Amino acid sequence: MEHLSAQHSDAICIGFGPAGIALSCVFEDARDDNTPLARLSLRYLESAAETQWHPELLLTGTDINHHVFRDLVTPRNPRSRFSFAMYLKSQGRLFDFGLLGRPASRHEWSDYVAWVSRQVDAHTHFSAPVSEVLPIIRNGRLSQVRVDTAQGRFTTRNLVLSTGSVPRVPEAFQGLLGPRLFHTSQFLSRVQAFGEQLPKRWLVVGSGQSASESVLELLSRRSDIEVHSVHRSAGFKLTQLGQFPNRVFAPDHVDYFHSLSHAERHTFLDWSRSTNYAGIDPDESSKLFSLIYEDRITGRERLRTYAYRAISAIEQIAEGYRVTLTDSFSQRSEVVEVDVVVLGTGFQQHLIPPLLSNLQPWLQADIDGGLVIDRDYHVATQGECDVQVWVNGLSERSHGISDSQSFSLMALRAERIANALGRAVSVAQPQPALAE
Ligand SMILES: Cc1cc2nc3c(=O)[nH]c(=O)nc-3n(C[C@H](O)[C@H](O)[C@H](O)COP(=O)(O)OP(=O)(O)OC[C@H]3O[C@@H](n4cnc5c(N)ncnc54)[C@H](O)[C@@H]3O)c2cc1C
The missing domain is CATH 3.50.50.60 (FAD/NAD(P)-binding domain)
Known part of the structure; x- marks a missing residue:
C-alpha cells in the first residue's frame, strides 16, 4: 500500500x-x-x-x-x-x-x-x-x-x-439488512434501485423525522401503495418547539452539561433526548393526519399507523417479510406481510x-x-x-x-x-x- x-x-x-x-x-x-x-x-x-x-x-x-x-x-x-x-x-x-x-x-x-x-x-x-x-x-x-x-x-x-x-439498527434486524430491509440512511439509493418496479407493501419503523419523511416520500411515489407505520408510542409526535427547552442548544448549556457528574449527565441526556428526538414538524404531522382522514372519505387506506406496538418477530418470506407486531399494553399480536421494511430507527x-x-x-x-x-x-x-x-x-x-x-x-x-x-x-x- x-x-x-x-x-x-x-x-x-x-x-x-x-x-x-x-x-x-x-x-x-x-x-x-x-x-x-x-x-x-x-x-x-x-x-x-x-x-x-x-x-x-x-x-x-x-x-x-x-x-x-x-x-x-x-x-x-x-x-x-x-x-x-x-x-x-x-x-x-x-x-x-x-x-x-x-x-x-x-x-x-x-x-x-x-x-x-x-x-x-x-x-x-x-x-x-x-x-x-x-x-x-x-x-x-x-x-x-x-x-x-x-x-x-x-x-x-x-x-x-x-x-x-452512525445508523442505529436494532439487533432483531441486523442479520436481515439488504435491498428489501434497510435503514433510512440508505433510503434513496434503495428506493431508486427498484426502478419502475417499486414494491407495493411497505413497513416503516419509527416515529421520528426520517421515518415520517420516508412515509411521505413513499406515498408520493405510487398511488396504490400500502404503508404500515409502526410506533412504540402513540404515533408521530411533534418536535419540541418551545423557546425554553430549546435553550439546550445554546453554548452555556454545554458548559452546564459538561460540569455535571457522570450520573447526572446520564439523567439529563435522557430527559433532553425525550424532548428533542423522535419528533416531527407540525406541517408533516398535519400532512400525515390529513392524508389518513381524506383516504377514509374515499374508502382507501394507503397509510396505516400502529400505536404502542413492538416488533416481536420478523421472518423473511419469498420476496418480503412476515412481521409480528405486539401491543405493549394488551400483549395482543397481529401479523403483517410486507415487501419492504424501512428502519427509521435513528442514529447513535x-x-x-x-x-x-x-x-x-x-x-x-x-x-x-x-x-x-x-x-x-x-x-x-x-x-x-x-x-x-x-x-x-x-x-x-x-x-x-x-x-x-x-x-x-x-x-x-x-x-x-x-x-x-x-x-x-x-x-x-x-x-x-x-x-x-
Ligand atoms: C436526514 C437528516 C437531517 C438532519 N437535519 C438536521 C437539521 O436540520 N439541523 C441540524 O442541526 N441537524 C440535522 N441533522 C443532524 C446531522 O447529524 C447534522 O446536521 C450534521 O450532518 C452532522 O455533521 P457531521 O459532520 O458531524 O456528521 P455527518 O454529516 O454524518 O458527516 C460525517 C462525514 O464523515 C464521513 N466519514 C464517516 N466515516 C468515515 C471514514 N471511516 N472515513 C472517512 N470519512 C468518513 C462521512 O462520509 C461524512 O461525510 C440531520 C440528520 C439527518 C440524518
Missing part, C-alpha cells in the same frame, strides 16, 4: 462532513485574518466522492430544523466569508430568501454546505474512507498513529475524528468509536467504558502516549444533545478544537514527515 502524500501536516481529520468543513473554515478564516492558527496545516480524509449533506434523505419538501445563523461559521465569526448569508448573496437570493417566510430547504442547506466545502477543501482527499487507525509504538510509547484508507496510508500524532453518528454514537478501537489501551475510559472527553473535545489518554485525539461531533455523552447531531454548536466546537490543536502543536516536538 502506498503513502498518499509526503507533505507535512500537523493533524489528520477523518470525515469532511459539516463538522470537518466547519473545522477547515476556522483555519481558512485564520489565513484571511493572518492569526497564529493560519500556520497549522490539517489534512482531511473523506469517504464520499464529493460533499453532500445526508444525500440519502435529500427529499423534496424537507427543510432544516435549526436557525440559519447556526451555520458552519456565524456563531464563531459572523464576519467569516463562509456564512449562509454570504452563500445567499453569492447566489443572488438574499432578498428572496428573506421573503420565503420558512426555513431553508434541505436541498438549499446541502448546496450551502457543498459551496463552503468547495472553498475549503484544498487539503481534502475525497473517496478516501478510513478503514483503520493503527498504533505506531517507538521505545515503548505510542508515538504516532497510522491512518489506513482504501487509497493509501498516513501517519500523524494529532487526530480529529469528524465521522458523524458508540461508547468508543470503532476507528479508535486499536488505541484502547491508551484511552481512558469512564465507568460505562466510554471515552473521557474534556471541554475542548480532547480525548483523555493514559500511559506512554504522544498521540492526541479530538472528537468533533461524537461527544453527546460528555457535552449533551446540542453537541451531537446538530448544527447548533458546530462552529464554536470547531473553534475550540482548532485552538486546542494550535496549543498542542506549538508545544509538541517537530514531527517527522507524514510519509515514511
Whole structure:
C-alpha cells in the first residue's frame, strides 16, 4: 500500500462532513485574518466522492430544523466569508430568501454546505474512507498513529475524528439488512434501485423525522401503495418547539452539561433526548393526519399507523417479510406481510468509536467504558502516549444533545478544537514527515 502524500501536516481529520468543513473554515478564516492558527496545516480524509449533506434523505419538501445563523461559521465569526448569508448573496437570493417566510430547504442547506466545502477543501482527499487507525509504538510509547484508507496510508500524532453518528439498527434486524430491509440512511439509493418496479407493501419503523419523511416520500411515489407505520408510542409526535427547552442548544448549556457528574449527565441526556428526538414538524404531522382522514372519505387506506406496538418477530418470506407486531399494553399480536421494511430507527454514537478501537489501551475510559472527553473535545489518554485525539461531533455523552447531531454548536466546537490543536502543536516536538 502506498503513502498518499509526503507533505507535512500537523493533524489528520477523518470525515469532511459539516463538522470537518466547519473545522477547515476556522483555519481558512485564520489565513484571511493572518492569526497564529493560519500556520497549522490539517489534512482531511473523506469517504464520499464529493460533499453532500445526508444525500440519502435529500427529499423534496424537507427543510432544516435549526436557525440559519447556526451555520458552519456565524456563531464563531459572523464576519467569516463562509456564512449562509454570504452563500445567499453569492447566489443572488438574499432578498428572496428573506421573503420565503420558512426555513431553508434541505436541498438549499446541502448546496450551502457543498459551496463552503468547495472553498475549503484544498487539503481534502475525497473517496478516501478510513478503514483503520493503527498504533505506531517507538521505545515503548505510542508515538504516532497510522491512518489506513482504501487509497493509501498516513501517519500523524494529532487526530480529529469528524465521522458523524452512525445508523442505529436494532439487533432483531441486523442479520436481515439488504435491498428489501434497510435503514433510512440508505433510503434513496434503495428506493431508486427498484426502478419502475417499486414494491407495493411497505413497513416503516419509527416515529421520528426520517421515518415520517420516508412515509411521505413513499406515498408520493405510487398511488396504490400500502404503508404500515409502526410506533412504540402513540404515533408521530411533534418536535419540541418551545423557546425554553430549546435553550439546550445554546453554548452555556454545554458548559452546564459538561460540569455535571457522570450520573447526572446520564439523567439529563435522557430527559433532553425525550424532548428533542423522535419528533416531527407540525406541517408533516398535519400532512400525515390529513392524508389518513381524506383516504377514509374515499374508502382507501394507503397509510396505516400502529400505536404502542413492538416488533416481536420478523421472518423473511419469498420476496418480503412476515412481521409480528405486539401491543405493549394488551400483549395482543397481529401479523403483517410486507415487501419492504424501512428502519427509521435513528442514529447513535458508540461508547468508543470503532476507528479508535486499536488505541484502547491508551484511552481512558469512564465507568460505562466510554471515552473521557474534556471541554475542548480532547480525548483523555493514559500511559506512554504522544498521540492526541479530538472528537468533533461524537461527544453527546460528555457535552449533551446540542453537541451531537446538530448544527447548533458546530462552529464554536470547531473553534475550540482548532485552538486546542494550535496549543498542542506549538508545544509538541517537530514531527517527522507524514510519509515514511
Ligand atoms: C436526514 C437528516 C437531517 C438532519 N437535519 C438536521 C437539521 O436540520 N439541523 C441540524 O442541526 N441537524 C440535522 N441533522 C443532524 C446531522 O447529524 C447534522 O446536521 C450534521 O450532518 C452532522 O455533521 P457531521 O459532520 O458531524 O456528521 P455527518 O454529516 O454524518 O458527516 C460525517 C462525514 O464523515 C464521513 N466519514 C464517516 N466515516 C468515515 C471514514 N471511516 N472515513 C472517512 N470519512 C468518513 C462521512 O462520509 C461524512 O461525510 C440531520 C440528520 C439527518 C440524518
